[in-house]
Amino acid sequence: MDSSKIKQLVRSIFKLNIRQKLILTYVLIVALPLTILQVNAFYRVRIMTEKEYISNINFEVNKLKNDIVKNVEQFIKATQFVLNNQEFIEFVSTYQERSVDEIFSFKVNVLDKIEYLQYVNFNINRIRFFTNNNFIPEMWPTLYQIDRLKSFKFIDKFLSDTKQTSLWKLNNTDMLGPPLNSEEKVVSLYTKVTDLVGNLIGIIEVNMKVDEFFASELSRESDNSVTIVISDEGDVIFSKQTPAFLKRLNISSEKLVEILEKKSTAQVDEGIVHLKINKNSAAFVYTHIPVLGIKLYKLILFDELAQKINGVTLQMLGQVLILIIASSILIFILITLILKKLRQVILSMRAVENGNFDVSIDIKGDDEIDELAQHFLNMVEKLKILIGEMVRREVAQKDAQIKALQSQINAHFIYNVLENIKMMAEYSENYDVSDAITKLGKMMRYNMSWKRKFVTLKEEIENIQNYISLMNIRYDKEIKLLVNVDNEILNIEIPKLILQPIVENAINYGIEPKGEGGSIFIDGSIIGNYIVISIIDDGLGIEKEKLVAIQMALENDIETECYHGQGIALKNVNERIKLAYGKEFGIKIDSKFGEFTKVTITLPYNRF
Incomplete structure (x- = not known):
């Protein structure tokens, strides 16, 4: 069967309805394998029966050989008695x-x-x-x-x-x-x-007497077996049943002897041979008695035995077939009852697809179809709620767009005002104020412009430098910023504003409570396939209990009370990194109360 026919067969199977597929599955998985196993079992029984039958015949031949050898010993003893x-x-x-x-x-x-x-x-x-x-x-x-x-x-x-x-x-x-x-x-x-x-x-x-010498084997009556003795000189002794046996096989005695001598191996003293004689299944057991120079052959036919086994096999197969048909009818009825409920669910789904959300399904049981129907009804109710929320969100989005336009107008107004103040400060030769206003303007433009969600690491660091400069006006230049970043990653794009919230946290919760100024160190390097950015401050640090809570919350992505304060910035940055790059990236925090706090950001690095 070529690939096109296989594909056509697969498509035909997929086009079947679920009832037909279930019945086909039952036939392929249960009925057909059961029938094959049954036929194989009967075949094995037949083979085993034939083997056992041949084994019994082989035992009889060996017993006959032993009886003949005992008779030979009597001959020799009698002869020796006379000679002595x-x-x-x-x-x-x-x-x-x-x-x-x-x-x-x-x-x-x-x-x-x-x-x-x-x-x-x-x-x-x-x-x-x-x-x-x-x-x-x-x-x-x-x-x-x-x-x-x-x-x-x-x-x-x-x-x-x-x-x-x-x-x-x-x-x-x-x-x-x-x-x-x-x-x-x-x-x-x-x-x-x-x-x-x-x-x-x-x-x-x-x-x-010949009959007594051969232990009455030659006179035994049997419909399926015959014993033949052939000497090395060519003399042949047939059992009593041989003529009827030859007639049954439609063969002459000379031809039968020729077949037996041809099939038996001359170099082997005994053996078992299977053969066909005029389409009749047969086998013979032979053994050699050297002292007499003869071979004993016992030929058996399997036809009658095979007929009996086939009769039993057909009877059992008939019973199995009746059982399969009965079980198939029962399964068909059960499938019909089950699919009746599923049909109701399908009709309700089509109604929802056409826009009718006012559907109901009569649920009476607790099986999987009833559970599916219940979940479907729950889904329809949630869809109603979600559609209502979507409508409200669309309205809110329109309002947000209007407010964004207003905010944009306000931002331009603020930029213009700041530019005027800067010019006034320069005119008054107050250059410190002018520089501060310039940096404030840059910060406002950076923070309020969201046309790009990703910026270079260099831009992000420049924004922090502006932020530190403005904060030093408040703290009288008590905050020092140290930056050590590999040039190779300065132009790498990162999510916007992921460093400033951490630096802001370092000032508000680390350096400011300490009351004596401090330093913030930003380190950036490439480690393997990762970009690792560390923000370290020598501020107050975090108490151990609070630190553990923040660490567990960041690792497990859960809400904690710590986020209502120092942890909120960390939570936002961590979530944004995971959304952008995946759950294996994000931030980690380490601190020693009274000495330092270190926040490590891990981002992916693509070398190509």
């Missing part, structure tokens, strides 16, 4: 005719022990010995002639391989099991028995 029976090995390895008594004794004392071992180990189906000794008759179901095995090709291969001493045969056909020729499927372990020089004495066979 010296009487048995000695009897079958002696190639000579045997009497009936010897055969009977062998049957009772030796062979019956092997048969007993078979009956004690319930899982073992048969323990047989195929002898190469033609002098020994067959003694069923344990002792047979080796010729019975020669019809099996895998036996010929086994016998021809001198290095191979044992052979596992999965899904073997037990042709000798009762009833005869039943062709029962078993797992067999064949072990060669040889004498000291390597001549074949016979073959031991220990077998177990």
